[in-house]
Amino acid sequence: MTTALHPPKDWKFFSIFTAFLATWFFLLQTPKTYAADICKGGLKELQKSQAVIQDKGGIWGYLEQSSALKDQSILGLQIDGKLQRLIVSFENLCEVGKIPTQKLFDLILNLMGDARVIFNKNADRQPKDKLLENLNVLNKNIDELLAQLPN
Numbered sequence: 001m002t003t004a005l006h007p008p009k010d011w012k013f014f015s016i017f018t019a020f021l022a023t024w025f026f027l028l029q030t031p032k033t034y035a036a037d038i039c040k041g042g043l044k045e046l047q048k049s050q051a052v053i054q055d056k057g058g059i060w061g062y063l064e065q066s067s068a069l070k071d072q073s074i075l076g077l078q079i080d081g082k083l084q085r086l087i088v089s090f091e092n093l094c095e096v097g098k099i100p101t102q103k104l105f106d107l108i109l110n111l112m113g114d115a116r117v118i119f120n121k122n123a124d125r126q127p128k129d130k131l132l133e134n135l136n137v138l139n140k141n142i143d144e145l146l147a148q149l150p151n
Helices: 009-055 058-064 070-095 102-118 128-148
Strands: none
Touching: 009 058, 009 070, 009 102, 058 070, 058 102, 070 102, 070 128, 102 128
């Protein structure tokens, strides 16, 4: 009767072995799952964010609509192109089998967010110098991130 109350010693080995196998299987599958999630879902989110910017004419269109900043619209065109290059670089990492990090995804998404914030106010209702400063900082931050990415 004592055997019914106390499982055999092999039970402990079996439990530990099963836990080890489950952990090993999880760790083996996680990078593949993460890669699929970040490449598919992350790319989709970046593209949606970029679409919001472009649906409003992009930074270029935003500056073109401002009488005070129309002469600076080339800066907007540069920023629009560089934001697109960030997305293409992210996509290329996925295509060549290099898994983009969550940090890279967050950095790109934050830059997209910074660009989207610019649309929150009418360009003619903002101090020209402050808006140009924000655009130049955004442009610089994009350049720094692009310089870190593989070509």
